[in-house]
Amino acid sequence: MEQETASIKLSTPLTDQQISSLRAGAWVTLSGVVYAARDQAHRRLAALLEKGQPLPFDVQGAVIYYVGPTPPPPGRVIGSAGPTTAGRMDAFTPLLLKAGLKGTIGKGCRSRQVQEALVQYRAVHFSAMGGFGALLSRHIVDSRPIAYEDLGPEAVRRLVFRDFPAIVAYDCYGSSIYEQRSKG
Amino acid sequence: MRSIAFDSIVRTTADLCIQAAYELPEDISAAVRKALQTESSPRARLILQQLLENAAVAAHERIPICQDTGLTVVFAEAGSEVRIAAPPEKGSATLMDAIQEGAALACKEGLLRASVAAEPLNKRLNTNTNTPAFVHLSIVPGERLRLSVLLKGGGCENKSRFEMFNPTESPQTVCRWIVQTVQDAGPNACPPFVVGVGLGGDFEWCCLLSKKALLRPVGSTHPDPFYASLEETLLKDIHALGLGPQGLGGDTTALAVHIETAPCHIASLPAAVNIDCHAHRHKTAVL
Numbered sequence: 314m315e316q317e318t319a320s321i322k323l324s325t326p327l328t329d330q331q332i333s334s335l336r337a338g339a340w341v342t343l344s345g346v347v348y349a350a351r352d353q354a355h356r357r358l359a360a361l362l363e364k365g366q367p368l369p370f371d372v373q374g375a376v377i378y379y380v381g382p383t384p385p386p387p388g389r390v391i392g393s394a395g396p397t398t399a400g401r402m403d404a405f406t407p408l409l410l411k412a413g414l415k416g417t418i419g420k421g422c423r424s425r426q427v428q429e430a431l432v433q434y435r436a437v438h439f440s441a442m443g444g445f446g447a448l449l450s451r452h453i454v455d456s457r458p459i460a461y462e463d464l465g466p467e468a469v470r471r472l473v474f475r476d477f478p479a480i481v482a483y484d485c486y487g488s489s490i491y492e493q494r495s496k497g
Numbered sequence: 498m499r500s501i502a503f504d505s506i507v508r509t510t511a512d513l514c515i516q517a518a519y520e521l522p523e524d525i526s527a528a529v530r531k532a533l534q535t536e537s538s539p540r541a542r543l544i545l546q547q548l549l550e551n552a553a554v555a556a557h558e559r560i561p562i563c564q565d566t567g568l569t570v571v572f573a574e575a576g577s578e579v580r581i582a583a584p585p586e587k588g589s590a591t592l593m594d595a596i597q598e599g600a601a602l603a604c605k606e607g608l609l610r611a612s613v614a615a616e617p618l619n620k621r622l623n624t625n626t627n628t629p630a631f632v633h634l635s636i637v638p639g640e641r642l643r644l645s646v647l648l649k650g651g652g653c654e655n656k657s658r659f660e661m662f663n664p665t666e667s668p669q670t671v672c673r674w675i676v677q678t679v680q681d682a683g684p685n686a687c688p689p690f691v692v693g694v695g696l697g698g699d700f701e702w703c704c705l706l707s708k709k710a711l712l713r714p715v716g717s718t719h720p721d722p723f724y725a726s727l728e729e730t731l732l733k734d735i736h737a738l739g740l741g742p743q744g745l746g747g748d749t750t751a752l753a754v755h756i757e758t759a760p761c762h763i764a765s766l767p768a769a770v771n772i773d774c775h776a777h778r779h780k781t782a783v784l
């Protein structure tokens with residue numbers, strides 16, 4: 314996917330240094346392991362954290378992609394795989410950030426609480442292009458379920474990204490691309 | 498009476514769902530190409546080009562445009578002279594059964610996402626078939642069966658609104674509320690939108706009108722000049738929001754506003770807004 318400006322290349326896990334360099338509005342490409350999780354998986358992950366139990370993946374420096382992909386046709390690792398609405402995960406995100414999560418990817422706006430938690434725990438939220446699941450799936454080179462397979466499309470999956478395009482929507486300084494736009 | 502085979506309704510429903518999931522309709526791609534000519538923001542133009550590129554990849558690789566292949570909403574118009582010929586093993590199976598079977602077949606055969614929770618507030622177990630489909634049946638004169646499928650994503654459906662206004666309320670006030678509803682939908686509902694507006698009817702009829710409005714071809718206008726002019730004004734006001742594609746700024750916030758109207762109670766002015774995302778997946782067949 315072509316971008317309007319040169320993209321910053323990032324690979325996971327994300328470090329504090331990488332995060333400090335990112336400003337809202339910057340285009341990035343992400344490579345490496347990213348975990349897929351959406352609504353029901355978040356409820357379960359949050360319940361584990363509240364009970365002090367370990368998560369089904371290493372959350373330190375991790376990035377979560379809010380996605381429920383379609384099943385892969387033969388010869389492909391994943392079907393269509395664009396972002397779902399990030400705001401539905403707002404209630405759970407601060408808890409995960411506190412545990413060490415460093416990045417989230419979705420579409421649309423985040424709550425004030427998430428924005429503050431991104432500053433407090435030095436993390437970043439990316440927006441990927443909503444409704445572009447066919448195009449974005451080309452940047453996912455591996456996908457396997459690692460937890461909650463009973464949730465079907467909402468299972469937690471370990472994905473491997475290659476140059477997955479996104480924009481920094483909320484940075485670790487409290488700025489948001491959506492607020493920039495409404496001011497402009 | 499004219500007989501239509503149960504199995505042909507199953508097949509047609511499945512094909513409509515799969516084609517809708519994989520192929521961006523021509524009315525949307527034409528509207529996007531038109532928007533590209535007037536869009537002033539370079540970022541918005543780039544995103545609109547990617548929208549068309551995404552559609553090309555989906556059609557070429559035979560995968561869904563969007564991973565949210567939606568709830569299957571079917572508007573069925575059955576001619577009064579049509580009878581459904583079910584095979585003996587299906588007994589007294591009806592048109593509704595055929596449509597449900599077709600929607601489930603589409604999920605399996607087309608590798609669409611199973612996006613239906615069996616009930617809303619307890620365990621929310623996935624039905625794993627992407628059914629039930631939501632079917633709106635009407636009986637019309639004749640011996641044809643018309644099936645229109647809309648695959649409705651959750652992100653934009655979540656932004657639907659309904660309001661009961663006083664019957665003396667001005668068109669300006671109602672229009673302000675419609676534009677505000679679109680603004681509140683914002684980046685979350687994947688602009689540029691198709692905005693369906695229902696005015697009149699009663700509570701449930703008004704909501705149904707707002708969904709039915711989405712099925713009108715993009716580029717068409719309401720037959721009544723008063724409502725046609727409201728559609729035009731609303732589209733202009735929605736563009737003035739500056740939300741743009743993906744909510745990242747630009748002139749192209751909606752591709753169309755469609756109003757559908759019905760008579761209503763003298764005490765009421767019901768209004769409903771149902772927003773569809775740019776992956777506006779609809780397909781019709783006549784049997």
